[in-house]
Amino acid sequence: MRCPYCQYEESKVIDSRPAEDRKRRRRECRKCGRRFTTYEIVEKPLRIVIKRDGSLEQYDRNKLLAGIYHAIKKRPVSYAQVNEIADKVEEKYDNSWHSQMSSVQIGTIVLEQLRNIDEIAYIRFASVYQNFKDASSFIAVIAALNQEETETGTETGTEPEET
Ligand SMILES: [Zn+2]
Structure with a gap:
């Protein structure tokens, strides 16, 4: 998950909560330390x-x-x-x-x-x-x-x- 500010590739998840069929994640860039939010689709495996x-x-x-x-x-x-x-x-x-x-x-x-x-x-x-x-x-x-x-x-x- 690229940082939208500096494009660095690593970020750490500081908060994660479900939002409908997605996961809302609060992330912090490991390089510039800025925080951003991502919405990630949770893939459910086929049953x-x-x-x-x-x-x-x-x-x-x-x-x-x-x-x-x-x-x-x-x-x-x-x-x-x-x-x-x-x-x-x-x-x-x-x-x-x-x-x-x-x-x-x-x-x-x-x-x-x-x-x-x-x-x-x-x-x-x-x-x-x-x-x-x-x-x-x-x-x-x-x-x-x-x-x-x-x-x-x-x-x-x-x-x-x-x-
Ligand atoms: Zn960054």
């Missing part, structure tokens, strides 16, 4: 979904929302709650070192959220996401759900499984 077959796809919030809406059909889940789930997924993306997640990891985050919101929606989403091949695996999820409820309120975090 990538790694699908089950190993292929890559660009993350699409609307697609995720559509999947969640399918699961919450006729259930008392609000628009805000659905968006919060998507926010959680995006938060995970932004906090991770790589901006890629597997569809299984995303599904796990959604399931963790839905479990706390609506049981029926949780089971519906699980049945789609975990691709149940037969009734027994579906029953297994419901059994696990019931078991968790009978256990004395200990929250066991489920780690996303790498397959």
Whole structure:
């Protein structure tokens, strides 16, 4: 970032704050010591979904929302709650070192959220996401759900499984 006064190339950042999709930085020239302000565009890396077959796809919030809406059909889940789930997924993306997640990891985050919101929606989403091949695996999820409820309120975090 060149100094606008003396054209020297090095400056030190003395203040940095977000301004809409930009960062406002207050800088001080390392040569002449004069201060100036820059507005820098923060590049957000593309969020990538790694699908089950190993292929890559660009993350699409609307697609995720559509999947969640399918699961919450006729259930008392609000628009805000659905968006919060998507926010959680995006938060995970932004906090991770790589901006890629597997569809299984995303599904796990959604399931963790839905479990706390609506049981029926949780089971519906699980049945789609975990691709149940037969009734027994579906029953297994419901059994696990019931078991968790009978256990004395200990929250066991489920780690996303790498397959
Ligand atoms: Zn300067």
